[in-house]
Amino acid sequence: MTDATEPLHALDDLATPYRTATCGQLRGTDAGREARLAGWVHRRRDHGHLIFFDLRDRHGITQVVVDAHESPAAHAVAARVRVEFVVSTAGLVARRLPGTENPKLATGEIELRARDLEILSEAKTPPFYINEPDAPIDESLRLRYRYLDIRREPMRDRLLLRANLVRAIRDAHHRAGFVEIETPILIKSTPEGARDFIVPSRLQPGTVYALPQSPQQLKQLLMVAGIDRYFQIARCFRDEDLRGDRQPEFTQLDLEMSFVREETVMDFVEAMIVEVSRAVVPDRPLREVPFPRFTYEEALERYGSDKPDLRFGMELVDLAPALLAETPGADRNGAPHEEARTVGETAFAAATPATGFHVFDDALASGGRVKGIVAPGMAAASRREIDELTAFVRRYGARGLVHVAVDTGGTVHSPIGKFLGEARLRALARAAGAAPGDLLLVVADRPAVTADVLGRLRRELGERLGLADPKELAYCWVHRFPMYQWDAEHGRWDATHNPFSGVVPEDEALLVTASGDPYQPSPEDPAGRARAMQYDIALNGWELGGGSVRIHRRDLLERSFALQGYSQERMRDLFGGILEAFEYGAPPHGGIALGIDRWAALFADQTNIREVMAFPKTASGTDLMLEAPSEPDPVQWAELGLQFVGVAAAAKTSTAGEAAASGPPAGSVPGR
RNA sequence: GGACCCGUGGUGUAGCGGCCAAACAUGCCAGCCUGUCACGCUGGAGAUCGCCGGUUCGAAUCCGGUCGGGUCCGCCA
Numbered sequence: 084m085t086d087a088t089e090p091l092h093a094l095d096d097l098a099t100p101y102r103t104a105t106c107g108q109l110r111g112t113d114a115g116r117e118a119r120l121a122g123w124v125h126r127r128r129d130h131g132h133l134i135f136f137d138l139r140d141r142h143g144i145t146q147v148v149v150d151a152h153e154s155p156a157a158h159a160v161a162a163r164v165r166v167e168f169v170v171s172t173a174g175l176v177a178r179r180l181p182g183t184e185n186p187k188l189a190t191g192e193i194e195l196r197a198r199d200l201e202i203l204s205e206a207k208t209p210p211f212y213i214n215e216p217d218a219p220i221d222e223s224l225r226l227r228y229r230y231l232d233i234r235r236e237p238m239r240d241r242l243l244l245r246a247n248l249v250r251a252i253r254d255a256h257h258r259a260g261f262v263e264i265e266t267p268i269l270i271k272s273t274p275e276g277a278r279d280f281i282v283p284s285r286l287q288p289g290t291v292y293a294l295p296q297s298p299q300q301l302k303q304l305l306m307v308a309g310i311d312r313y314f315q316i317a318r319c320f321r322d323e324d325l326r327g328d329r330q331p332e333f334t335q336l337d338l339e340m341s342f343v344r345e346e347t348v349m350d351f352v353e354a355m356i357v358e359v360s361r362a363v364v365p366d367r368p369l370r371e372v373p374f375p376r377f378t379y380e381e382a383l384e385r386y387g388s389d390k391p392d393l394r395f396g397m398e399l400v401d402l403a404p405a406l407l408a409e410t411p412g413a414d415r416n417g418a419p420h421e422e423a424r425t426v427g428e429t430a431f432a433a434a435t436p437a438t439g440f441h442v443f444d445d446a447l448a449s450g451g452r453v454k455g456i457v458a459p460g461m462a463a464a465s466r467r468e469i470d471e472l473t474a475f476v477r478r479y480g481a482r483g484l485v486h487v488a489v490d491t492g493g494t495v496h497s498p499i500g501k502f503l504g505e506a507r508l509r510a511l512a513r514a515a516g517a518a519p520g521d522l523l524l525v526v527a528d529r530p531a532v533t534a535d536v537l538g539r540l541r542r543e544l545g546e547r548l549g550l551a552d553p554k555e556l557a558y559c560w561v562h563r564f565p566m567y568q569w570d571a572e573h574g575r576w577d578a579t580h581n582p583f584s585g586v587v588p589e590d591e592a593l594l595v596t597a598s599g600d601p602y603q604p605s606p607e608d609p610a611g612r613a614r615a616m617q618y619d620i621a622l623n624g625w626e627l628g629g630g631s632v633r634i635h636r637r638d639l640l641e642r643s644f645a646l647q648g649y650s651q652e653r654m655r656d657l658f659g660g661i662l663e664a665f666e667y668g669a670p671p672h673g674g675i676a677l678g679i680d681r682w683a684a685l686f687a688d689q690t691n692i693r694e695v696m697a698f699p700k701t702a703s704g705t706d707l708m709l710e711a712p713s714e715p716d717p718v719q720w721a722e723l724g725l726q727f728v729g730v731a732a733a734a735k736t737s738t739a740g741e742a743a744a745s746g747p748p749a750g751s752v753p754g755r
Numbered sequence: 756g757g758a759c760c761c762g763u764g765g766u767g768u769a770g771c772g773g774c775c776a777a778a779c780a781u782g783c784c785a786g787c788c789u790g791u792c793a794c795g796c797u798g799g800a801g802a803u804c805g806c807c808g809g810u811u812c813g814a815a816u817c818c819g820g821u822c823g824g825g826u827c828c829g830c831c832a
Contacts (some may be wrong), residue, residue, distance in 0.1 A: 126792075133789040146792070183790055191792090210785060215793080218781090219767060225795045277831050297832075323831040324756090335832095438809080478828075580832065619832095629832060702825065718832090743826055 108144020167206035387538025392624030395550035405514035446527035462523035505650030575648025601645035630675025
């Protein structure tokens with residue numbers, strides 16, 4: 084017996100009474116030693132008098148040999164052992180016979196010749212293959228038996244990767260003088276933004292807590308408290324419909340810094356991201372450091388997205404100049420497209436152009452845009468492919484898609500050639516930079532639609548044509564977002580991001596209404612042109628996070644909230660605590676929140692964040708393993724002073740907005 | 756709230772009106788095997804095709820509903 088019985092003295096020593104080494108540890112240099120291993124039986128090969136099995140733990144796999152002649156007792160046990168049994172076994176670490184080494188295993192030079200073998204736990208036949216990493220398995224099965232799924236190599240590796248990510252984040256922040264502080268999970272409901280999860284209070288019957296959508300207000304209060312630099316790996320909750328990249332609870336890296344400007348935060352976050360990326364995925368090259376920084380306007384103009392994937396080009400090209408230049412009598416020097424954009428989209432209406440194609444003319448005349456992207460090598464696209472792309476752009480609100488093919492001989496073809504004429508087609512292709520073999524795709528529509536549709540098309544084509552290097556990490560910043568967006572339904576300016584976001588200093592004068600009364604906003608207000616000190620970080624076409632420098636002056640904050648449609652009473656009710664805090668000396672501050680789940684998923688080459696979460700929920704918000712959510716015990720209802728009025732009545736209440744009294748008696752719950 | 760896709764032995768698939776009391780691979784069980792590593796060989800068990808209803812002489816197959824899972828739009832920082 085070689086059990087290690089001395090007390091654990093080194094933190095990095097994983098030895099226990101059940102093992103002296105892990106299954107990924109032993110090498111050729113350990114040959115001749117005695118060792119004890121514990122783990123799960125990964126695979127078993129029975130040759131009668133000689134039984135091999137691979138023993139697995141999260142550190143690796145080691146082959147164990149049991150010889151009937153050497154150790155008959157162990158052999159008898161090995162004959163009973165099945166896949167996924169938990170065993171502990173001891174014996175001699177032996178170099179394998181020459182020619183039988185396994186280069187696929189880190190431990191492949193050696194094997195453990197079992198002298199002692201003990202079954203610690205038997206196992207039923209698992210519902211899916213644990214020992215085949217590539218086997219396709221229905222995801223709902225994986226979720227139902229998540230503990231078995233995590234035993235499998237791919238899931239285990241992703242969780243380890245995520246752990247490394249979080250550790251690297253913590254290291255970087257601690258080194259940079261950040262203080263890690265936990266904020267409460269039971270807080271106050273703020274009925275703005277996403278829907279809150281609600282927790283009824285037993286001690287204060289009739290009232291509820293809300294789970295935080297993010298620790299936004301709390302971290303700002305920490306700045307008022309003088310904490311200077313705060314961060315947290317924070318769990319956040321949002322009761323909205325789910326997607327592959329959205330779960331009801333998710334994790335953010337939340338941070339806030341005092342005495343900062345936009346660049347201070349962006350520079351720190353960028354340095355942190357570079358360091359973390361290099362530490363966690365050293366094999367993945369960063370496309371550009373320092374990260375490109377686009378204004379929101381520029382990102383939309385060039386990529387049609389506020390989270391562009393910069394791993395490939397395919398930029399959006401404004402085709403109006405080329406169309407107009409080829410129009411006899413058009414003002415060549417006017418170059419209306421550039422200036423027009425900044426002063427307003429209506430400038431086009433003045434000179435009704437005639438491109439020869441009424442769709443283009445109409446778009447330009449009504450302040451719209453004619454823009455395109457070049458799909459490399461797609462000139463020979465079939466009618467079916469074109470139809471498919473047309474259907475794609477229609478889904479996102481475009482009325483149609485014009486294509487111009489440049490064949491390998493350099494000749495241009497297009498269904499609208501008969502309207503535009505050869506010269507204009509050529510001019511279009513030239514302006515777009517389409518080479519022989521390329522396909523130019525054109526959308527003419529309102530500016531927002533043109534950008535959005537082409538942005539989505541760019542992303543889709545990039546995917547289909549495999550233009551992006553999957554290894555590469557292309558981070559970029561997008562900032563100077565519009566401060567507000569007009570909400571016609573409620574007659575107010577909605578904060579495009581965070582209601583506390585500050586305005587860029589040169590736009591501060593714009594935070595006013597046309598009427599002069601900040602409590603009477605209208606769509607013509609100068610406030611609509613104000614830009615926020617708001618920045619987003621994007622990675623490979625995904626929004627990784629966003630933040631802002633906040634408004635720390637109470638007067639400005641009140642003005643901004645007024646524009647956002649909050650009455651003074653409502654302001655006090657929702658944000659009274661933080662408004663009061665700002666009266667006791669608030670430092671200029673700003674921060675950011677990054678989605679840890681998305682970040683980990685991107686590092687793990689996954690598009691679905693469930694793949695980097697240990698116990699995620701389904702698209703309908705259920706946990707297939709725990710069978711959550713479940714009906715509460717009637718006693719719990721009573722303690723909380725609540726009555727259940729029935730599913731139908733509850734649904735009716737939420738739509739009709741009136742209480743229904745026709746539910747089943749109190750305490751009854753829907754049957755299963 | 757809406758649209759679409761999927762549901763067949765334990766697992767992954769095939770079958771898409773009768774030839775199907777359902778096929779293949781793998782897994783499982785039993786036997787044999789002293790150098791395997793996705794071990795091999797021989798034999799065996801295992802699914803009324805998610806559920807309910809309809810059409811039909813006949814339904815895994817067609818239709819409707821429902822449940823479960825997924826994707827997208829809306830929604831969501």
